[in-house]
Amino acid sequence: MSSGKMVTYDxxxxPLTKALVxxxxxxxxxxxxxTVVDIEKFDEETLANLHNPEKSSQTEIGYRLAWARTYLKKAGxxxxxxxxxxxLTxxxxxxxxxxxxxxxxxxxxLDRKASLITTDPSKPELSVEDSPEEVLAWREKLHHILIEEMSPDAFERLTQRLLRESGFIHVEVTGRTGDGGIDGKGIARINGLMSFHIAFxxxxxxxxVGASEIRDFRGATVGRADRGMFITTGNFTKAAIEEANRDGAAPIDLVDGDQLADKxxxxxxxxxxxxxxKVSVDPDWFFNL
Structure with a gap:
């Protein structure tokens, strides 16, 4: 799909249900x-459009897909x-x-009593109870802290802690200049029986993050790790995702801002x-006494 008017959540x-099928x-x-991106053939310009660049790394397509999921769930x-x-149900x-x-x-x-009706299908009204998980305020606050307030060293330590809590061992932060973009290394263990070295x-x-940065990082990991992991508070272009999974090349695991927040x-x-x-009063109960 060529760039132009942004597709609405409805x-x-x-495409969302077709993707699940x-x-x-x-x-x-x-x-x-x-899968939706693959089905709809969205171009790079459309995919690079962020919903609120100052507060979140979420793409506009991701934001509207979140609302599509919410509506489909409420409709059963x-x-x-x-x-x-x-x-799918x-x-x-x-x-x-x-x-x-x-x-x-x-x-x-269903939502009329709660005054959630909207006339613009690209911007549904938000409610605490039914808002998609990606647009809750905590994500924006977390994104601001990670980007604007944390120092690079603190962010590296956060990554180290995250990997340790996820089961990695011998996690070290190197962060040396001239290290080809490698900020650290560790060992991932699978079921206590298998292990492989990772560079992150x-x-x-x-x-x-574009494809060239993934290629540069992969080049730095050759001969030094079994696979690489690229963690960012931003997101990855379609070309970067394709490069990370290119046939014949060492795989690079990608963790974007939303995945980082979830973890x-x-x-x-x-x-x-x-x-x-949440406390509510049932008037009918009293009237039926």
């Missing part, structure tokens, strides 16, 4: 995003697990193709999850 509902009925947020076509896996599997306009009208009817680069960045939340590293009690 226009992404059909292609993925076998379920998929992670990243898998869904990549999607379900999701605590591990971030989204799946039986209701979704029983129709050949969903009607996005019908879904939007249905969800708005952690980049504080607002924009998109910090999962491991409770500077991000706490609190359960809030």
């Amino acid at each position: 226009q992404l509902m059909v 292609k993925l076998g009925g379920s998929g992670s947020i990243d898998e869904i995003y990549e 076509y999607l379900e999701n697990s605590s591990r971030g896996v989204w799946a 039986d209701k979704a599997k029983q129709v050949s193709e969903i009607d996005s306009r019908e879904i939007v009208n249905f969800v708005r009817t 680069q952690c980049k504080k960045y607002k924009g998109s 910090l939340k999962e491991l409770s590293l500077g991000v706490r999850t609190e359960l809030v009690e």
Whole structure:
């Protein structure tokens, strides 16, 4: 799809469900995003468009896909697990193709009492209860801290802690100049039986990391690690993702700003999850006494 008018969230509902069908009925947020991009053939200019560059590294397509997931879930076509896996429901599997306009009208009817009706399909109203996980305020605050307030050294230490908490051992931060972009190294162990050496680069960045940076980093890891890991507070271009997974080349694992935030939340590293009690009054109960 050529650049131009940005696709709206309701226009992404059909491609989203098609992506899940292609993925076998379920998929992670990243898998869904990549498959929708492949189906719709979005160009680099469209994919590089960030929703709010000053507050988040989330792309506009990612933001609108989040709203598409929310509407489809509220309409009963999607379900999701605590591990971030989204799946088609039986209701979704029983129709050949969903009607996005019908879904939007249905969800708005449900939300009318809460005054969540919007006239602009590209900018739905937000609510604490139903907002997509990517647009919650904590992500913007975390992104600001990582980009604007943390020093490069502190960010490297954060990456070291993150890898250790994720099961890596012998994690060291090198950060030496002239080291080909390698900021550290470690050993990943699988089931206590297998292990492989990794080299990582952690980049504080607002924009998109391109393919050339992935190639340079891979070159630095040759003969020094089994595989590489590139962690950024920004995001990766489509070309960078393709380069990281190029056939015949050593694989590079990519961790973008959203994935980094999710992992910090999962491991409770500077991000706490609190359960809030919601109290409501049922008038009918009193009237029926």
